[in-house]
Amino acid sequence: MTRAGPFRTTGLMALTGWPFLALLCTFSIALITVTMTMWNRWPTGWAPVLRLGCLLLLMVAGAVVTADVVNREFGFYTSFDDLLGRLPPVTATPCSAGIDRPPAAPAHGRIEHVRLAGSVSGISRDALVYLPAVYASPAAARSRFPVIELFHGYPGGPGAWQRHLDLTAVLDREIAARCMPPVIVVIPTDSDPGHDGECVDALGGRRNETYLAVDVPAQLTARYRVSNAPRSWAAMGYSTGGFCAVNIAFHHPARYAAAAALSGYFTPVTDPSTGDLYRGRRGERQWNSPQWQAAHRHIDVPLYVVAGRADPEAQRAIEHLKAAARGRVPITTGESPAGGHNFTVWSKACPAAFDWLAGHLPVSVPSLAPQPQDLGG
Template sequence: MTLTGWPFLLLLGSIGLLCAVGTYLGWPRWPGRWALPGRAASLLLVMMLGAVIGLAEVNRSYGFYSSVSDLLGRPASARSLAVPAHPGAGPQVAVLTPDWAALGRRDGRHGHGLMLDVLYPGTRSGLTHHGLLYLPAAYFTGNLQRRFAAVEVFHGYPGSPETFPRIMNIQARLEAEIDAGRVPPVVLVIPQVYAGGQSSECVNAVHGEQWETYLSVDVLDDVIRTFRVDASRSWATLGVSTGGFCAVNIALHHPERYAAAASLSGYFTAGQDPGTPSLYQGARFASREDSPIWWVHYRTPVAPALFLSASGGDPDAMREALAMAATLRHFAPSLPTSTELVASGGHNWGVFSAAFGPAIDWIAQYLPGPLVAPPADLS
């Protein structure tokens, strides 16, 4: 049971209701000298449960912590041990959704893909975390030798992978673009991008956890080994808020793997989330290398293509987008770029959701459609 799901909230609500009823029924029944402390303790318990229920609803809305392991600051859940061994093939993604192939074939016949609950192991980074992975309907129908492009999707801080299907309804939005012919069938890879209470900014921390290695090497390689995802430069990134920073920063560092990146209300200078300056341990070079605006200024990249979006009601994101766009025009004029700025809207999921369609449509022009792998040479 996840901490962001309705079952957990309903469980807390039921416990709270039972405590309130118990306090009401027990109020006149406390004997003698126990009456005052008993009633005070009962009222305190009801108030504490009310506060816990309120915090749980805030956590559900914003995705601060998706599991008890996240809440306690542990980097991986106990289910990490469920990652199967594949001798000679390297680690693979552990699919936690039961009977997923049968479910995919059923949904595929009706034109829908399938969102999987997965674990992404990280042999190089030493990190293993829960996430989601979406397979389009075409993955389960037609030619089963086809391989697909993929988009790695990064949530913000606070947040979790579950915020994309729960708040953005990302599967329905993507399938609308696929059905309209604006996007080829693609795989969505949605990993966790931080653990505990501090943002990772998806970087390799100085003397700390190696999140960039996990997200740009471990996750990609494990997905390619597990699913029919193309191993060539047929990946893109897309992120919201802090995830937008992650999307652009990682793609700029690995243009050999990512063809495009989209930032929805993101920023482009490292160390902006609370506590993140500690990731760089005062090393100026590390924080500059992980600042996309610095990278463009001094590295003059020619890839990947970048999509930037921001809204007028979000002055920080607007200022960052304008500064990044100006830097790109001046120092990387040959790098394909699109900047989509809207007059109104704040820093929220309504804005992120509205920007998703244009962003994924723009990304699609840099991704191949489903490809049939050439036959193996048996000679």
Template sequence: MGLTSNKVLMVAIVLAALLFLGTVWLWPRLARQNWRAVSGRVGLLLGTQLALFAAVGLATNQAFGFYASWADLFGQETGQGVVVDHMAEGGNSPVQVVSASRVIGASSSLPQMAGQVQKVNIIGRTTHIATPAFVYLPPEYFQPQNRARRFPVSVVLTGYPGTAQALVDKLHYPSTAQQLAKSGKMQPMILVMMRPTVAPPRDTECVDIPGGPQTETFFAKDLRDSVTAHYRVDKTPASWGIVGDSTGGYCALKIAMHHPKAYAAAAGLSPYYRAPLDPTTGDLFRGNKNLQNRADLFWDLKHLTAPETSLLVTSSRVGEHNYKDTLKFIKSVQGTNVTRISSIILPSGGHNFNTWQREIPPMLQWMSERLVAH
């Protein structure tokens, strides 16, 4: 059974409950002062605490999607990361479809009725970055009358460490987009769902690291080129948006601000506005002060030409640490008179999936209104 399996979580909960009841029941019998009784008490306490920690840890991972598998948890995951692209020019597609599945909660398994979620590998021609992703294709994509139609695209990024799978089955992006389009609240849209961490386990903060992964270039150029080469989408920025939560939210805002000719709109759910430097990131800038400044969105707004793009930021008055910075960011963008800014401010809500699930439907509607279909 997998790490994110509900069966594993239930087994851990039941085991913890049984050990707790067993401790209460057996404690009087182990009240003596001999080594066997003492060893029994220690064993019961240790076993109960380990079971409780395991249950809480599994539940937390289920809620936040930190690790996708046992191999990922124990650092044995080797299927992702920065690789050298050995394909010749004009060779295989830069998007390799691994599998296809139905949309969770859909009443039909037919793609033309319910859409489809494809698990893919995306390969960057210039950055030589390869990373897995999930692509949601709406029902309209498969309908005969839409063979010549090109669809708008939203790139959807997780936080760090995050898993792309969580965007599908925890935050429910495909099913939410399908329901909103069905009810006429947004246009049919392709979603490209992935981690911003394209060189795991390192947190690159979507920076072009000197001598390291060129993550910003991957999202600004290679990802768009790869998706455009494989799917019926338009390459113009008016058809492209980017969104993310937490680290992904920071990446989305930064990439749209730095590359308005790549993305017409960006949304940051609970974003921050400066790239951190910590053990997970390492030295991102190699002493280059200009690169470090450009990774600060407040510095960008003050010193660079304001980009002609639309931005959406979210926060909560109670529960989010980014609330004051978000208000400051909104005010700074308003001062440019060029970049357009919108916001979703909840009365309360923490930095978690539950909060983002409340923000995703209105965010997708906002994004849909700013992208053009051809």
């Protein structure tokens, strides 16, 4: 996740405002006082039930106060509408591809669960692979497909893209609308449980970047009809995954034609979840800082960056990256959805990000529209 400072919004009872936190604390203190005062004063017959009820309320109150403090620190939800998913939609913008052609009926792609073993990195992890509906068509039997590699946040896993962002439905819809060509999408597990490796080759540690940028493409090419054309891959991620996508694409421009970051950050982090991945070596840290790279190199990897309007840390990260790049890296800023640092924002930003990435990928099967059939049949 993006490491953020305490987040505040205005309003008497704003979700992240001091009055709301004060109200929660006051209620909790009052509940503690009532419990202690009345513990031995409840009517004998009702005492066990009332004591249990007070204890349960105390646990709930403690959990709510803790959740509010954590939310204030990271800005996951910045309003009650954000928390309840009642945010206005992002303004729909017609995609450049196919706007003069009627969309095909949505077809159903398929998600496969695979194990990708890295012969170079020595890492073996689970992954999800999306195959577009047209992949199974006899007419596309000799076609090869471009690839989008997706990165999840930390903590998290590949399944978050499917559970929280409805990945299959989004891709099926965008492909059917001809906003993007049929693509293969791979979502590798990009970190070890309990350790945020930031998708980098740590000094003396796990070779995460080698696994994600070398082994995963090799495994995918061996198993599927992946395009062998140069720059036929793109990368995208949310939160920590946004850092991963941009950093890896910058390091491997011959493979990745473009990258997108949803609420990402662009300088490496050292904290308890990462440890010191670079062992104090300044050069290694700079090499794994997209912001530093953008300030000192001309990089032919266009970027698409977007963050929620109420996600100040991610918004600042975007502004700092753009200021550092100064034209050395093409950067497109997407429309900022309302909300903070959460899946509601990323789900609203995903379709436009996919469409933008698609504009930088080769069209593998231009004459084929996805057919209204299910790959599972």
